[in-house]
Amino acid sequence: MSSNSPISDSVDGSDMRFAIVAARYNQSLVDSMVSHATDTLISAGATGPTLIRVLGSNELPYAVSVLAKSGAFNGIIAIGLVIAGSTNHHNIIGNSCAQALHSISIETQIPIINGVTVVENQEQAEERAGEKYNRGREFANAALELVQFNRTWINLNKK
Numbered sequence: 001m002s003s004n005s006p007i008s009d010s011v012d013g014s015d016m017r018f019a020i021v022a023a024r025y026n027q028s029l030v031d032s033m034v035s036h037a038t039d040t041l042i043s044a045g046a047t048g049p050t051l052i053r054v055l056g057s058n059e060l061p062y063a064v065s066v067l068a069k070s071g072a073f074n075g076i077i078a079i080g081l082v083i084a085g086s087t088n089h090h091n092i093i094g095n096s097c098a099q100a101l102h103s104i105s106i107e108t109q110i111p112i113i114n115g116v117t118v119v120e121n122q123e124q125a126e127e128r129a130g131e132k133y134n135r136g137r138e139f140a141n142a143a144l145e146l147v148q149f150n151r152t153w154i155n156l157n158k159k
Contacts, residue, residue, distance in 0.1 A: 011144040013046035018143060019073045020049045021063045023080035025056040029129035033079050033115065036136030037143075044144050049077070057082050057093050057116045061100035068108040074150070075143040079115035079136070083125050094118035111146030115139040 018041055022034050034051065041049055050073070054063050057080030064078050078101055084090045097116045105112035117135055119125045128135050 011044055011141075011148045013041060013044035013144050013147075016041075016044075016046045016074045016144070016147050017072065018046055018049040018140075018147075019052060019067050019076045021052045021054060021060055021067065021076065021078050023055065023057045023060060024053055026081040026083065026125065029081050029125050030079055032129040033081070033117070033134060033136035033139070036134045037077055037079065037115070037140040038136075040137045040140035041144070044140075046144070056080065057097055060097055060116065061104060064101060064112055065104045065108075068104055068110040068112060073110065075111040075113070075147045077113040077115050077139045077143050079139065080117070081125055081129065082116065082118045083122060084118075084120045090118055109150070111143055111150060113139045113143045113146075 020034055020037055022030050024030070038049055052063055052067070054060055060078040060080055064076050067073055067076055078097070080097070082090045082093050094116055098114050101112050101114045115135065117125070117128050119128060127133050
């Protein structure tokens, strides 16, 4: 994990609608990322995001797909946390979610941010969901920038 977070552009999110779809597994840590993402969106002027809960990270792509196809949101952030166990299951979930979320985003042309964080242990999980490297802010900033990109690109092509 890089400790160097990207410097985000300032985005006016005042007319942007977002959904956050979050897993209930590892809920206290996921909630921390959701909170940081929500605060970042609201600080940018976006209305508080719609929060949808699903059981685990594996269920995120389905819920995200339904929301993306609804046309109700300009951007969607999927947040989950998968901690390694004694099998390779964590990598399977992380990889399949990443592929599915990217496919849904490309298919629907709705920015979907993959906030499924896959870690090797509890310490890494707490680092990524805590105050030091909370990835929730980065997920929200990425969503804001991609929605702005969509609007800029669409407006350029209307001319």
